[in-house]
Amino acid sequence: MEEHIGYAGAVPGSTGVDHSTSTTSTMIRELHAYEEFEQVDELFGRIWGFEPDSRPITAGLMRALTHAGNYVSGAFHGDRMVGASVGFFGQDSTLHSQNTGVAGGRGIGFELKRHQRLWALDHGISRITWTYDPLVRRNAHFNLTKLGALPVEYLPDFYGVMADAINHGDESDRVLAAWPLTDPRVEAAGRGVPYLPPVPEDAVVGLADDGDRPVEGRTDGRVVLVAVPEDIERLRGEDAGAAKAWRHAVRDVLGGLMGEGATVTGFHRKTYYVVERNT
Template sequence: MTTSAVIRELHTNEEFERVDELFERIWGFEPDGRPITAGLMRALTHAGNYVSGAFDGDRMVGASVGFFGQDSTLHSQNTGAAAGRGIGFELKLHQRQWALDRGISRITWTYDPLVRRNAHFNLAKLGARPAEYLPCFYGVMADAINQGDESDRILAVWPLTDPAVEAAVRRVPCLPAVPEDAVVGLGDDGGRPVEGRTDGRVVLVAVPEDIERLRGVDAGAAKAWRHAVREVLGGLMEEGATVTGFHRKTYYVVERNA
């Protein structure tokens, strides 16, 4: 189900406090573990950076915070929204137009490579591409979603005027070509990772069906997935391989460079 939301920039302390409360509801941060605060949002916007909110009537249902980076880049630090309503996609469209209006050519952000829905959203629905694998980027996480897991992240790059991105924002998904001779570098056997071959030109790397649930019911399996994906996907990317997309909401498609 999708619900249209009104998205606008935010400027007041009261609005920033509402963003803070929204992010707390989504992630369940510890009081001293919030990655961004209302006061910091105030400073960011005063310096010309990006903070937006999505509203269903008077109710805030999503928000996004970003700041300027190097080389005509906006870095999107936090984006959160009510699930299953398409609000996250609308927030990214607003963020993209905001950036283009200011001569910014790309947006970057980090995400957990183990979360299938995020990988599908970022790579297939938006047309972003992984640029770097970042092991334990934020240290060990203490919020309710990550539950003590190591914070491996992928740095996603969204080239705003790339033809694939322009198609994606028109809701044409960016789906990778998977040749018949692709090999499975990491598979899923009954909920646990199984390493395979990585010697093919195209390598498929699976991630678990629901890592957030798995952390709660089988912390050992969740940890095994973390380290297996770090070794296989992170290893391939470190060698210079390119992630070209996310296949069947299950596999990263990784192409070795000739």
């Protein structure tokens, strides 16, 4: 599965450092007990609407991951879990964040990622990666603007056709986001300074949003803007044809540019990926 900083209705550290953080109403801490992992399983089920036999991460798997030293955290309002995050170690000093889900007030997803970053740095991790659906506009804004992460790879139909309530049988194209934890852009984002990519006046629009329908434009500029729909989750339920058109248009334009070696440098006006050609 993937990062989904959305809303439903949204291991102990080897060094012994306490990474629990709190705001005025939310406490975020690592999880240890099997009963807590069962709460995460139930929370993710409410957020994604999984069928009982199709949940990708179970309480038992989380128990095994944490026993091996990996990352599981929960966000709480009092005794009520309102968010959770699960990650595991990858190659080259990387933590791969497999699921982050929120079912509570706004701001919890950001605090979960801040907690995850501190935990990773304490464990000698310099980069966190995760996948997300490039069509979900709010997640693109969150990942690229609020966190300072950037897409590094386009992954067509990465998980196969998905049947949960969020994806509605859509093909599962994803982008792999990379979060270099000590990059000045990321450090500034952690202080609440959003990352706003420069957009030159001669940027061209490679894909536009015209009333829930994608409209392909030019991709021959040095900088290309690629739009995503305002609300793909609503569109999947109301107009599956339009949702499919968006999937293939973004795959062709954004995926095509990235496949040619272009670099995504940010997300502009909560609407457009900013893509810069390297040649």
